[in-house]
Structure formats: structure tokens, C-alpha cells
Amino acid sequence: METLNALLAGFAVALTPHNLLWCLVGCTLGTAVGVLPGVGPALTVALLLPATAKLDPTGALIMFAGIYYGGMFGGSTTSILLNTPGESASIVTAIEGNLMAKRGRAGPALATSAIGSFIAGTIATLLLTVMAPIVVEFALKFGPAEYFALMVLAFTTVSGVLGASALRGFTSLFLGLAIGLVGIDAISAQPRFTLGVAELLDGIDVVVVAVGLFAVGETLYVAAYEPRVTETMEKVRGSIWMTVEDWKRSWKPWLRGTAIGFPFGSIPAGGAEIPTFLSYAIEKKLSPHPEEFGKGAIEGVAGPEAANNASSTGSLVPLLTLGLPTSATAAIILAAFQQYGLQPGPQLFENSPQLVWGLIASLYIGNVMLLVLNLPLVGIWVKLLAIPRPLLYGGILVFATLGAYGLRQSWFDLFLLYLIGLLGFLMRRYDFPVAPVIVGLILGPLSEQQYRRALSISQGDMTVFVSHPISATLLALSLVVVFGPWVWRRLRS
């Protein structure tokens, strides 16, 4: 009942014309940028973060949520028509959806993906509404030791679980942690690693790092290794509507995908990649037409897309209730909160209920807007896919530099942007994952504060981390994530 009242109050905030407008602007911008080939949701939110800088916090975060969701919807369109997934979680959609498009079924593929995203997003937002107050209640019992242990677990899962090599994942994490150290230490007010450069006292901004790695690094890589590759775009022929048969084959995968995606998103388990692959495997097993998989089966689009969206909504549970980002995109959203001096967590629910519940309510509204923006109007976005690559990357660079320069009008940020772009180029060339850098950069300073607070309370007693049952469990889980696979291989051979 209390939750329902809070949610209704949230709708009262989200339904003001002002906030509805920002939600619509966010959804539209997010879709437009997310649809651009090679631009995933993480880069979409990073590129558009500066656009929200001068708004009031509630309006800005509502717009930002729209950008986030819009980036996901737009990314699916690109995956289906171009087979260039903007992030690892849309790889499956790119495979099966692109095959459908090749067989002239682009319309139903786009429709099942958009409707599936809508259904998964709405159910997941409902679950978020119900779960958030429960987790907040639980999180109030957390002290600094528990928070620190939780962050360590997030570090290990983001770096160790995803990607081909855990070693490269952890290298990325430590690079992010090292970048996060630069600046004034929050507790002792001492400058660290600033090399005497005044511009570094405030630390290195997450926009510069995210845009440098994703946009500048990627542009350098493509220009250096694939400057003249041209992608073939599948045309949307015939009706975009699904047949009765398509509906029959889609609704169960949507629901199953949601059921798989949401829990994976809401625990620190390494993001949306695993649930999409899991959903694909399950749909393949349960489908009455397993022979169509690998040739463009509609279940193979419906399930994973639902899982992807449910998972990204699920990741808002730890983000809003604990301040814990579990993916690169979530880490950038956390940075958006920090831009206003807000720290997500139980206190935010107590102190700014209007903002939190307004944000959650706007997720329901944004989902409806996106369904309308992406189904009847899909033709507009498809035109964006046809932008020639020289113009596309030129535009990406203009927006990237705008984001970095807009922070404080300093050429130094543009210099950092290029340096981090070079780092991103090397990381792309040698297959280092980027997400751990972003998560390390954002969570590193927070985890250091919790660590020092915990030791300050325990008067320097290090056993505080293992004598509290919750933090001991979380740290033990982290050890399993780091050393489990290695021990497992040893035991088997």
C-alpha cells in the first residue's frame, strides 16, 4: 500500500507537462543515437550526459532514463537490419534477427523485438517497483563493511565473468581503478596522482573516459583497420506487423526472457550478456521449430530481446537501492546522479522520494512512448542507418568532443579525451573489455571511502570484513568468482 502511494506520487511528478516533455525528448534522442551503427547504449548515455547538465535533477534524470531505454530500443533496430551489435548483449538479436531480415521478414523481427522489449520493460519496471522498497529495507542494515564487500563482488563479476579472458578483464578493472585515484582524496583532502597539473585536481570525468574509450577509441580503430568496409543494410519490405502465427510463437519467449533477464540484471552477475545467451539456448530447446534456429527463428529474437531489456531494468534495482552499478551503462547513470550531488541508495528513497518515484513512474511512461516511437515510426530511424560512414564517424567525433569540452571549456579535457581514445584503440586492438574500466572508475573511489569508514569504525581492526556475516559471504563469493574457474580446471584435469 505504501509502495502504491509512493508510486502514485511518482506518477504525479512524471505526468507534469514539463517532465513528460523531457521523457519524450530523452526517448527520441536515445533512439536516434542508439540506432547509429557502432553506438551502443553505454556510449549513447555518455554522449548525451552533457545535454542534461543544466536541467533540474528530476527532469534531467527522467530524460536520462528515456535516453537509456531509447538507446536499447534503437540498438535492436541496428542489430536486426545491419548485423552490427552495438554491445555484447545484442549479439544474439543481431544473429537471428538479421537472418530473419535477410529472408524478407525484417518487419516481424523489428516488431517482436520492440513489443518484446516493451512487455519485458514494463513487467521488469513492475518488479522494480515491488522489489526496491524491500531491498531498501534490507540495505538499511548495511554498514560500510557490507558495502565494501558488495563492491568487491561487483568488481570481480564485471571483470571475471564476461569476456574471453579474465586476466584482460581484471587488467581493465585495475586501469579503471587507477584512473579513479587521480584527484583529491575525499577523506584526507590530499591531491593524489595529479602530477602537479591543476586540471587533474577534480579527477578525470567519467564522460571523458567513457566517450574516449567508446567513441574516440572505436573511431580510431575503425579508421585504422576497416576504413572502407561497407555494411549491407537489409530493407524493410512489406508489413511490419506480425501475423497471428508470429504472435503465437512470440509471447512465451517474451515472458520467459523477462523471467531470465530480470534476476540476472538485479544481482551483480556481469550484465545482460549471459541472460540473452541463456534465453536463446532455452528457446532453441523449447521451440517446435528448432530447425529454424540459425536461419532466422522469431523465438530467437523475441526471447533474447526481452531478456536484454528486463536485465537492464533489473540493473536499476541495485543501482537505485544500493548505489551499485553492475554494467558500464549503469555506472554512467550513477555518474549522472553524482553530477547533482545525489548518491543513490536507501537514503535517496528517504530524502528524495519525489525524484526516485518520479523516475520509476517515468519508466512506465517511457516504455509506452518508445513502443510508439519504434514501431509506427521505424521508417524514420531506418533512414539514419543509411548515413555514409565518413559522415557518421565525423558526427560521432563532433558529439564526443562537445561532451568533453562542454564540461568546463578546457582544452585539457580534449587532450585527455584523445589520450584515452588511444588507450581505447589499443584495448580494442588487443581485445580488452571496456566495461570494467568504467565500473572501476566510478566504484573505485566509493569503495575506498567505504573501506576506510569501515576501518575507522572498527578502529583499524581488519577482521571487520570477515566477522560480519553478510560481508564475509559476499567476499567469499568474490573469491569463488576469481579463483573458481581456475580451481575447477585443476580438479578436472
Added chain:
Amino acid sequence: MKAGELLIGLGIAGLGLFLAAQTYALPDAPGYAHVGPRLFPGLIAAGVIACGVLLAREAASGGFRKLPEGERAPLDWRGFGWISAGALGHMALIGSIGFIAASSLLFFAAARGFGSTRPLRDAVVAVILAGVVFVVFTQALGLSLPSGLPPPKG
């Protein structure tokens, strides 16, 4: 033995050593907190060194594990150079010639880097895009960007 990969591993280990030296030079003032500003950087420096050493070992014994398969085209320095020149030129010029002109040059250079054969089209699109972005971000979204015009007298 993979030279590039070995260099990456050693470079990361070197970065870790640099971080460790910088950490060591920090004054440690534990005070209340019992842990001063040195412990965490020290741990991170150790982590960076360990990763660098392990990567170098992989590079020396057959290369990084599980890299994506498939041949990579040889590096095209022309593309890389145009993008770099565009980004650094933009950095150097934006303060004096303003956002619209600097961004247009960046856009134009990037288009060259991707082998565009239509310079006129690129230039027109560059100026229009930079102009629209300038107006939208300064007027509607309240960002301040240098116009490149001399400041009004008075």
C-alpha cells in the same frame, strides 16, 4: 613471442611501478581513519603490476589467450592519422576559432580518414551540423561554448 603484446604487458607493469612510486611519495596521515590515503593506491598499484606481469608472461608464451580469430587488415596509417590530426587540431583551435569552425574541421578531417571522395558534401554537412549543434546546446540546453566571434566591445 608477440612483440606488440609483450610491449603492452611490460607497459602496464611499468605503469604499475610508476603508480607504486607515486604512492610511496604520498605523505601518509592515518589520523582518525586508521588508514591513510596510501593503502588503497598501493593495492591498486600492486594489482596493475601483477596484471602487467601476467600479460607479459602470456605474450612470451604463445600470445594472449583466446583472442578473437580471423585475419586483421594491415593498419591503415592514413585513416589513423586523419582522425588524430582532426582531434588534436580541434583541441588546439577551439579556444581561438570557436566551436563551429573547429568542429567543422574535425568533421571534415574524420570524413577524409574514412576515405570520403566528396569533399564538398562533407564540408557542407560539417558546417550545418556544427551550427545546429551549437544553437541547440547553447540556446536550448544552456551549455556555454565559444562562438569564435570577438567579444562585444563595451
